[in-house]
Amino acid sequence: MIKIFLAFVRKELFHILRDPRTLAILFGMPVALVLIFGYTVTNEFKDASVAIFNEANDDLSYQLVDHLTASGHLKLVTSVRTTAELEQAFQSNQVKMGIVIPAGFEDDFFRQRKADVQLIADATEPNYATTLTSYARQMIATFQQNQNGTSGVQPYQVSTEIRMFYNPQLEGAYNFVPGTVALILMLICAMMTSLTIAKEKETGTMDLLLVSPLPPIVIILGKVTPYAILSFIDAIIVLFLGYYLFDVPVRGSLVLLLALVLLYLLVALALGVLISTKAPTQQTAMMTSMFALLMPTMLLSGFLFPIASMPSLLQYISKIIPAKYFIQIEQAIMLKAAGWDAVAFPALILFIMLIVLLTAAWRNFQVVYK
Amino acid sequence: MRGAHKREERVQPRSWQKPEEHKTKPMSYAIEAQNLTKRFGDFTAVDAISFNVAQGEIFGFLGANGAGKTTAIKMLIGLSRPTEGDASIAGFDVYRETDQIKENIGYMSQKFSLYEDLTIAENIRFYGGIYGLSRKRIKTKTTEIIQELGLEEYVNRLVGDLPLGWKQRLAFAIAGVHDPKIIFLDEPTGGVDPATRRQFWEMIYEAADRGVTIFVTTHYMDEAEYCNRISIMVDGRIEALGSPAELKQQFQTDSMDEVFLKLVRA
Missing domain, CATH: 3.40.1710.10 (abc type-2 transporter like domain)
Incomplete structure (x- = not known):
């Protein structure tokens, strides 16, 4: 019996050791988490x-x-x-x-x-x-x-x-509502889009769409539009709940805020499309989204831990995380009543990210389907 | 509507002719390939294949796994750009006129490719929609397909709930929803029993009788027998081409299985 059991264990070990993703979770995750929590969940700060x-x-x-x-x-x-x-x-x-x-x-x-x-x-x-x-x-x-x-x-x-x-009562909600909007948009737009496109590939329906007279751009737009609309509504719901339940105000221009929500949402969608051009299956798309999008968005965007408290390496990484800029924009408009000029810089960075991501996604798409 | 009205005018070579006899008027071929080649780096997946398929013909495209069948079919339907050679589909060039090609072909991939979380009617509406069919046309098509397949009771059931054989027949019907001139089938009957395959082939014959050209890849040698002509690919090249009877004669055997094995082992 013990022999049989060992044979089974050996087979399972092979599964694990030959799958880079499982290995990444087994050993990458604890290391990453210890580093992040160890360095950022302190009340220390530098500079x-x-x-x-x-x-x-x-x-x-x-x-x-x-x-x-x-x-x-x-x-x-x-x-x-x-x-x-x-x-x-x-x-x-x-x-x-x-x-x-x-x-x-x-x-x-x-x-x-x-x-x-x-x-x-x-x-x-x-x-x-x-x-x-x-x-x-x-x-x-x-x-x-x-x-x-x-x-x-x-x-x-x-x-x-x-x-x-801006927050004399030191309400935690002032911090978590903007962060939640950033996280939700990333979750729905990027992860769901990459999943749904990967699903079409997995089930073979993507081939049928590509064989049809539909131009590829229409296929992609058709796939992402519903998610864009739904997540925009989600963002409004979170802002609304924040306002009525937790008294988180929008002191600046609501129109400006929503316009920049839209910009961030497009960045997230572009990320999702980019992932899906590379990911052949839903599982890969899911794993990639988790590692490349969700964890960084939660841990390195300034949502849970102040960026200023992070070691300099993590601070550099945080500079390429879209949510960091979006949270900064949200805090500026919602809490500090900032106008366009105060958020122009982070908005410009998000815009540049959008262009880069779209170009990369489009090039990948061409390579895969030509 | 594309194709639909032109059917009657078309020649229907049910008793197919040898391709060489057609060379004087090449436009009458549904598919023409001349030295079609696809290379990925050093690897030549498809090596200068040439063949013609007449309108209304059922053309079987056989080969072992990895022989280059799927790559070849992808070049023909415009999903992959050939490295060299020429091909035309329904008279349109595979390099320059992929848009016209797409409007004139239907495709069913080896993965069963309908949306399982949509109903039968919704699937038909979607695929009709992306080919630009009018709402009225989609309605009549839906009724036609449902009647043809005898699916009246299941119109509003999710496709995921249907048995595999029915799904495949539905997928074939939907591949023809826009009345294409040519339907490409990439191993359409994987995983079903011979009786169900037989039903599927009855649908193929009906379509061919209406003048639709069928280009089909398969692993099953009994299916090869159903084709008007077949080609057999080995390592990226077409090593045999002719009617099943001709090929059996050429290789001096009385079963397609033997023909296939002789070629693949050679």
């Missing part, structure tokens, strides 16, 4: 982008800025002169926090023995904003200690006021 709004411009304020940036955790990206400029930097996702040092900082500190510093954080990602502000608050406390000396008494004080922009 967080901050803006300084220094109205004081005195020696002590410069010392404070030096002190804050010396550790390497906060990276001074820009100096702003007005609150409007700071808001622009938030909208274009240039910085995550602004440090405001009011006029007369040094005077207040030495004469009144009490000076104020304001920390303004972009709270569209609430956890990240909290981590960032508490770190900065600590740094300011050590600055105060350094100024007072180690005697124990602290006659001179810096008080820190914290403001959470």
